[in-house]
Amino acid sequence: MGLKIMEIINGLTLTSKSIYQLNVINLLKHAVRNFGRQEILSRRPDGTLFRYKYQDAYERVQRLANSLHSLGIQPGDRIGVLTWNTHENFEIYFGLPGIGAVMLLLNARLVPSELEYIIKHAEAKFLIVDDSLLSIAEEIIPSCKTIKGCVIITEKQLSSITTQIHPKFSYEELLYNANPSYDWPQIDENSIYSACYTTGTTGKPKGVYSSHREVYLQALMYAINARFSVNDCIFQIVPMYHVLGWGTPQAAVLVGAKIVLPGNYNLSNVSHLIDIVIREKVTVFNGATAFIMPMLEFIQQMDPKPDFSNVQFICGASEPPLELIKSYKELTGAEIIHTYGSTEAMAIVTINQPKPWLENELTEGEKWELKRKQGYVVVGLDVKIINPEGADLPNDGKSTGEILIRGPWVTSKYYNSPGTENQFTEDGYWKSGDVGYLDSEGYLKITDRLKDIIKSGGEWISTINLENTISSLPNVLEAAVVGIPHPKWQERPLALVVPRNNQVTKKQILESLKTKFAKWQLPDKILFVHEIPKTSVGKIDKKNIRKAYRNVYKENYPNN
């Protein structure tokens, strides 16, 4: 079944008007004209910072466009990009789609078999790969017959790189030999700009193909909602292979903000990243809650504490615990801004910004609680909550159901993915699979994934609410709650808890839960573990936890 196009009414239409197409490259051209001297920084593998200006980046973007032509790349071709948040990646973000090709974003944390599936599904023609990821590329390329060659991002001489990959090109050498000026074509705005594959915890990755129009509009909206300006310095921590780095690079460019790119980083670099925040006067830091959380552990050890009173930490992917929000504020002065988004909705759907009237009406405690919500819906998108029968639920702050999203930059189909049509409604909504509710002020609260929520004795139990309450205990590092099949109740909650220095007991956890939940909602079992299994994008891997503990409530399970 195909998608039913929503009915469109014609008013007075001046058919002979030519329409200036929304092309993402125009955002960079604009930025270079007005903010050509603004800086872009990129952290090299050796920890030093590469610096250049928008105008220098633009020259290299033009050289890249000419280079891609010289490799025979045509409008519509899919080009895989497997690299970190570097200045070369920034150049690719504009130069590659600027010629009409499709930027296929490859998650460097996926296993090779998943990457291989994605490249084959997208029928990618070329691969651009960082030399630190070359071994992954070598593993994939032999079986990907559509790949015609590989461009390697490296500081080394191409000849010094030993690899089976053929033909291979050096990104730097291509740019060096290319013409520094390029006359950008006007591309139909509905042409695809990028392809991001969802790393679903169930089934095969699905391709979200976003057009120039969608990316352009999303960038305008994000800049408004996050209130970016030329005075900002934006630290692009979110990997640029995740939903276009949540759409931040384009939004940063359109206001002419200073941009800092961290290169390849992980929790072992935290001190370097914090140094950069301080030295470069970062004002916006975006990142998954799962990354901002352990950063706090590091900050707690710092003496004196860094002054982040001008820094917004825009976090997403999972809800920040109340303690996290408060600790950042109290220790560093930083504001945590909670957002919710998805690949299908091309990045952020809600953002938790304050409202002047609520500032006056709410108590201190209520204001902290509000900051944990996912925020209100950004301008342009429609979000509604439906019950299992498909009926709309009121925005009353309690009616809980599946979250549906539509709007000018929400995808309306997965690319070449028969059988997925039922994830979209006839009136243009995408069914997110997330469960939550909206309050009368428009703030969204996510309570679970539809597939994670625990169905116990005909009632729903939110795994996220239980997790957040357990995680908020001072001696708990992290917690995960899943529903496990149960002979009597269909499913019952199981909690996995990572204690801090073994300083928490199961009894303390249960006592704390009892103050907020009914008895039937409490986990039947609490297990202490060393770590919580995560997916490649840092989310709790509930599918695997359910599998590993699937027998825990069976009668013959040890300890039962």
Added chain:
Amino acid sequence: MGLKIMEIINGLTLTSKSIYQLNVINLLKHAVRNFGRQEILSRRPDGTLFRYKYQDAYERVQRLANSLHSLGIQPGDRIGVLTWNTHENFEIYFGLPGIGAVMLLLNARLVPSELEYIIKHAEAKFLIVDDSLLSIAEEIIPSCKTIKGCVIITEKQLSSITTQIHPKFSYEELLYNANPSYDWPQIDENSIYSACYTTGTTGKPKGVYSSHREVYLQALMYAINARFSVNDCIFQIVPMYHVLGWGTPQAAVLVGAKIVLPGNYNLSNVSHLIDIVIREKVTVFNGATAFIMPMLEFIQQMDPKPDFSNVQFICGASEPPLELIKSYKELTGAEIIHTYGSTEAMAIVTINQPKPWLENELTEGEKWELKRKQGYVVVGLDVKIINPEGADLPNDGKSTGEILIRGPWVTSKYYNSPGTENQFTEDGYWKSGDVGYLDSEGYLKITDRLKDIIKSGGEWISTINLENTISSLPNVLEAAVVGIPHPKWQERPLALVVPRNNQVTKKQILESLKTKFAKWQLPDKILFVHEIPKTSVGKIDKKNIRKAYRNVYKENYPNN
């Protein structure tokens, strides 16, 4: 000759994707969902303030939509709107185009014959008119055969209004009787939202018909560039019949700002307007320089001075004198933000925002001078300067030529206006008729209108530069400079000056000009006058000045 559509390249296009249309009503729907309790104020004729909330406004907008249907108004119909900046006008801004009809904005300061021309040209089907402007409507309607009826905005009973107009309807009674809920259709985004006619100083008014897409995109862009947020209180001083009030109402709505509408005002209300700025904590005041200027005269008399340190005065239509910018800052703390725009470019094209690096590099004096420039080009638009032969000029801060503008919300034709095609280029630019230059930082400086610039002995003399220098003298209220035919030099400058308390002499004026201009650029004559003739939109009426003084340099002119 039709317009050549710019060539458009196709990349990868997923043809079965349905496109969610950019409809302006969605901005209001969004605002109501998230900012329903935000306030809208409207100044009544008796000076009191009407107050309601976004959610109340939206109910009335839905009643209006149903009312328009009940009058037989169809998608595509043009509906004339002749009123002030009131809450009813705000409702019309969303409800009327929301059903797919075209909002024909009628300038209440035009003479009836001009309005008649516009209504006939647009073939308007209905008129919505404020009761204070009923006499104008009565004069026009009899000869406008397309008009099927008139909706009167009035606090009175309809039966108590004596008028020849028939059929007549009361705006309030229509809304009172209408259904308070309306299911908005999705309108093709290229359908026309509004029609604004340029009040050119030459020729007949020309219709700029702007689509939903154009208005929606312009609103996003304006909110970003003017940095509006929900914390703002925006005083909509620019008449809403001028280029959609410069696009401010839509931009205000999309961020959920508080909106204050001044009703019918003029320079005699200044004290009331200033009271509102103070009492309602206005943060953004938009208005023509010609209005902000005499307001300063009033502020100078105030004791104590008002604290406007949180207020941005966004001004346009003409360049603010340096003294004005400085005085506002010194007396009240207010920031003057200079913008440049036009009906054809759907409001603002440039905005004078600071850049962090210039703050460090420029001297105090240079910063003040910079604030007089028109600002840098907003994201999304292309602006270039061409010489009389059509060649592009460099952005070097001096190469002066005609300003060309194109972009996603710049019109590409005048409505039903044969013979005007040459005001658009084949590559999509609109030829503004303004003369100026761009500097390397992208700041635009307007030096004249192409038709006003003085051609003297084969050289150009900027009338605006002369005017600004004369106006900056402390004992000058206002000045106008025009080129007058001259038997030897083709044209020579003439200056009209309004002195303050007769405290300035022609010699002083010439002395001051000599410090900045070459001798051949100085006006041959300076005449003291009581006032400068203005057009209906407050611009200096140079066409009429040239006509009135056309013989001043002829040999037989008295005093020569």
